[in-house]
Amino acid sequence: MATLPKVGTNWSELRDRLRQMKQDDYAWRAGRLPLYVYHHTEELLRISQEAHTEFFTENALGRTAFPSVANLESEVIEIGIGILGGGPGAGGTFTSGGTESIFLAVKAARDWARKEKGIERPKIVMPISVHPAANKAAEYLGMEVARTPLRSDFRADIELLQAAIDERTCMIYASAPGYPHGVFDPIEEIGAVARERSLWFHVDACLGGFLAPFAREIGYPVPAFDLSVPSVSSLSADIHKYGFAAKGASLLLFADREHQKYLRFEFSNWPRGIYVTNTFQGTRAAGPIASAWAVMNTLGVAGYREIARVIMDGKARLAAGIEQIRGLRVIQPSDLCILLYDSVDPAVDIFAVADRMAKKSWYIGKSITPKAIHVGLNPVVAHAIDDYLTDLSTCVGRVRNRK
Numbered sequence: 001m002a003t004l005p006k007v008g009t010n011w012s013e014l015r016d017r018l019r020q021m022k023q024d025d026y027a028w029r030a031g032r033l034p035l036y037v038y039h040h041t042e043e044l045l046r047i048s049q050e051a052h053t054e055f056f057t058e059n060a061l062g063r064t065a066f067p068s069v070a071n072l073e074s075e076v077i078e079i080g081i082g083i084l085g086g087g088p089g090a091g092g093t094f095t096s097g098g099t100e101s102i103f104l105a106v107k108a109a110r111d112w113a114r115k116e117k118g119i120e121r122p123k124i125v126m127p128i129s130v131h132p133a134a135n136k137a138a139e140y141l142g143m144e145v146a147r148t149p150l151r152s153d154f155r156a157d158i159e160l161l162q163a164a165i166d167e168r169t170c171m172i173y174a175s176a177p178g179y180p181h182g183v184f185d186p187i188e189e190i191g192a193v194a195r196e197r198s199l200w201f202h203v204d205a206c207l208g209g210f211l212a213p214f215a216r217e218i219g220y221p222v223p224a225f226d227l228s229v230p231s232v233s234s235l236s237a238d239i240h241k242y243g244f245a246a247k248g249a250s251l252l253l254f255a256d257r258e259h260q261k262y263l264r265f266e267f268s269n270w271p272r273g274i275y276v277t278n279t280f281q282g283t284r285a286a287g288p289i290a291s292a293w294a295v296m297n298t299l300g301v302a303g304y305r306e307i308a309r310v311i312m313d314g315k316a317r318l319a320a321g322i323e324q325i326r327g328l329r330v331i332q333p334s335d336l337c338i339l340l341y342d343s344v345d346p347a348v349d350i351f352a353v354a355d356r357m358a359k360k361s362w363y364i365g366k367s368i369t370p371k372a373i374h375v376g377l378n379p380v381v382a383h384a385i386d387d388y389l390t391d392l393s394t395c396v397g398r399v400r401n402r403k
């Protein structure tokens with residue numbers, strides 16, 4: 001068991017130990033990790049780290065103490081609103097990640113339902129593919145959730161969503177795209193249901209929010225999903241994923257900034273006077289905000305388009321390579337950055353292939369429904385595709401021949 005040392009150790013030795021500890025981690029710089037890490041170039045990583053370090057000590061809770069942080073935060077939010085279809089009335093909050101953005105969206109919808117609709121224990125309706133963070137939020141916030149089955153193309157089934165709506169439902173929630181299959185739910189159609197039934201509509205674009213707009217700009221067919229879709233009330237988009245900022249960076253955006261009042265927590269019954277926050281956290285790291293600002297301003301539209309091109313080209317190369325391997329099949333549709341593939345050969349169990357690949361130091365995501373291997377593309381993963389395909393072909397052969 002670790003104990004606090006009686007006296008300290010010098011930093012160079014501790015740094016060596018920290019580096020040593022990472023030895024058994026998967027080699028994300030070699031593209032072996034198709035999730036958790038989003039990496040473009042060493043130069044961009046250095047800029048992100050330096051910006052983070054510049055604001056390492058400041059505290060984003062102290063908006064009046066650190067107007068610099070408040071300004072950075074406002075600029076990042078404004079940039080996000082611009083990219084994600086917000087009009088002049090839109091607003092937003094910078095949060096620590098997808099889970100916090102989703103938590104706050106669910107809280108806003110709950111408090112809106114209590115105030116505007118008089119529903120004390122409101123309910124959320126969502127397709128089964130939405131990220132578990134939505135259930136986590138509902139559980140914390142004392143709300144009920146109905147998760148509905150998908151269509152055969154893995155998108156939300158509107159009729160089943162509609163059938164699950166009852167008099168206590170306040171919120172409808174969908175993904176753009178969802179993590180399990182990488183496909184967009186039919187956001188415009190769900191928006192029409194939200195309007196008809198007067199529901200809060202949250203779009204979870206945590207994964208694709210900073211990729212989809214640029215993939216569309218370079219010619220890929222990306223369906224309408226953002227704040228410009230009528231009836232979308234709120235949208236979450238993670239800057240620490242395809243925005244390429246340091247971890248701890250996400251946006252929760254509102255089509256109508258008036259709705260931000262439901263985030264506000266105000267408390268005055270303590271000796272130190274009034275305490276107000278608009279996020280779950282109290283003290284907030286300023287580093288991720290500075291990193292997000294620096295990365296966005298380094299990349300610009302041109303940089304994000306280039307990243308989208310690398311990812312989408314990479315996905316096409318990966319899909320073509322997989323289709324070349326006897327017995328494997330790419331599962332369609334795949335709208336953006338996620339690719340699923342399975343086995344059509346009874347002699348090749350896809351999870352046995354996954355286990356073989358893991359032995360070759362590839363971190364492999366397993367999808368349960370459908371039974372498949374799950375790959376999340378980002379530039380560093382795209383650069384490793386040739387090696388990946390070589391090992392994949394070997395592993396499939398070995399599983400088939402039981403060698």
Ligand SMILES: Cc1ncc(COP(=O)(O)O)c(C=O)c1O
Nearest residue numbers: 097098099131178179204206207
């Ligand atoms: C669609 C979607 N929503 C929410 C999340 C949760 O984000 P975080 O892990 O940053 O809390 C993820 C994470 O992969 C996601 O893909």
